Amino acid sequence: MESVKLIGLGLITICPILVYIFKFKTRKVYEFGQEIVPLDIDVDDIKSGRFIDRKYMPFRYPLTQTMALVKLDMNHWSIVDEEYYHFMSEKKRLFDNYEEEKLASNPFYKRLYGSEYDHICEELCEFVVTHFTTRFPKLFQRVSNVVYNKLLNEEYDLNKMDPFLVVTKLSMEDFFITVKDEDTKQHKCVGVSVAFGGGGFPIVPIVGQGMDEIHKKVPYYESKLRTSMSKWFDKFIDPVERSSWHIVWDKDLNCNELYTKHREYHDDSEKYKGYVDNIPFSDFYVRVERQSLIKLPKSKAIIFSNHPLFLNIEKDLLDVPVIPTIIHRTMHETPKDIIKHKHFDLLRHHLDPYLLEAEKRQQEMGVMDPYKPVRTQEGFPFRR
Numbered sequence: 001m002e003s004v005k006l007i008g009l010g011l012i013t014i015c016p017i018l019v020y021i022f023k024f025k026t027r028k029v030y031e032f033g034q035e036i037v038p039l040d041i042d043v044d045d046i047k048s049g050r051f052i053d054r055k056y057m058p059f060r061y062p063l064t065q066t067m068a069l070v071k072l073d074m075n076h077w078s079i080v081d082e083e084y085y086h087f088m089s090e091k092k093r094l095f096d097n098y099e100e101e102k103l104a105s106n107p108f109y110k111r112l113y114g115s116e117y118d119h120i121c122e123e124l125c126e127f128v129v130t131h132f133t134t135r136f137p138k139l140f141q142r143v144s145n146v147v148y149n150k151l152l153n154e155e156y157d158l159n160k161m162d163p164f165l166v167v168t169k170l171s172m173e174d175f176f177i178t179v180k181d182e183d184t185k186q187h188k189c190v191g192v193s194v195a196f197g198g199g200g201f202p203i204v205p206i207v208g209q210g211m212d213e214i215h216k217k218v219p220y221y222e223s224k225l226r227t228s229m230s231k232w233f234d235k236f237i238d239p240v241e242r243s244s245w246h247i248v249w250d251k252d253l254n255c256n257e258l259y260t261k262h263r264e265y266h267d268d269s270e271k272y273k274g275y276v277d278n279i280p281f282s283d284f285y286v287r288v289e290r291q292s293l294i295k296l297p298k299s300k301a302i303i304f305s306n307h308p309l310f311l312n313i314e315k316d317l318l319d320v321p322v323i324p325t326i327i328h329r330t331m332h333e334t335p336k337d338i339i340k341h342k343h344f345d346l347l348r349h350h351l352d353p354y355l356l357e358a359e360k361r362q363q364e365m366g367v368m369d370p371y372k373p374v375r376t377q378e379g380f381p382f383r384r
């Protein structure tokens with residue numbers, strides 16, 4: 001009799017737990033109406049570099065200054081890839097080991113405080129944690145309010161840590177948080193966690209600025225982007241991505257020599273070109289800034305995130321049909337202020353012979369038809 005009672009008691013206790021686990025395991029997660037499909041990858045897949053994300057090759061041709069937004073598949077938002085360890089150790093270094101006091105004056109990390117902004121950060125943190133634990137269940141787990149990062153062997157107590165810091169420590173992305181300023185009717189930036197800005201612009205001063213101020217140095221912003229961007233911000237619901245690219249000769253995530261040398265040589269283009277001439281072609285990369293925009297459902301804050309990717313021109317691009325031609329033409333034919341902004345005028349003389357030779361080789365091999373007009377390749381912004 002006693003044992004029957006014990007079994008009954010056991011069942012009463014265990015059943016709700018099983019139901020909870022079953023419900024949790026089978027619960028589908030949707031982000032903006034898109035189902036997030038769990039990826040069966042583990043720590044070893046990332047450590048060994050076995051897991052490779054979809055190949056990204058965002059080469060539009062011709063390149064003009066337009067918003068160039070494409071629909072974002074949320075399963076490829078905030079990706080985790082074989083560079084995770086490198087990115088995260090760079091973040092740790094650039095963010096002064098995340099020491100609270102030092103972060104307060106860090107040149108790459110700032111957020112505004114106040115209940116409105118705190119709520120946005122909490123919502124973003126919940127969003128990122130749910131995304132990571134759903135998409136990468138073997139890499140990130142959550143038990144109650146503690147998040148386990150299996151890749152770094154770290155745990156984050158959501159009750160104790162600043163939510164923006166949790167986001168920074170989990171994701172490879174750089175984040176810009178923006179909200180609509182009801183006085184100016186423009187979106188303004190209220191938080192940045194941007195370790196990988198590349199060196200072309202200062203990070204922290206952006207906080208508090210509106211879109212016009214932030215983009216004032218962007219070529220053709222006033223004439224080609226401003227109106228369409230402000231209309232788009234007002235009706236934006238579904239997530240989108242965009243990208244931009246330029247050419248560098250080092251893989252420094254935070255600041256490329258392209259910019260430091262420019263400052264060092266004070267616009268002396270002959271000296272700059274002379275320096276570039278001595279850099280071997282094999283050192284050149286296309287640096288792609290892969291950017292996404294999502295609108296958080298409750299706060300309506302727009303989260304702009306950026307993920308740099310480096311494609312070595314010689315190894316990754318020379319043999320891809322039509323891409324060397326697109327790069328070459330873009331460096332010469334793009335509207336002149338874009339050419340200057342991206343410093344193409346200081347690099348192209350050095351890269352031209354290699355790109356033209358690759359074009360000739362592709363034509364001889366029959367992978368590129370010399371009579372077909374050059375255009376954006378099928379599958380853009382991915383490679384088929």
Ligand code: HEM
Nearest residue numbers: 066067176178189200201206214215217218229243244304
């Ligand atoms: C529809 C949305 C947006 C479009 C079309 C857009 C477009 C651009 C373009 C064309 C540039 C020049 C570099 C490039 O080719 O990418 C740029 C730079 C930049 N954008 Fe945006 N942007 C958008 C949203 C945002 C948002 C929400 C932020 C958040 C703060 C932001 C921050 C920046 C910054 C910091 C730069 C660098 C500025 C500089 O070089 O001085 N953008 N953007």
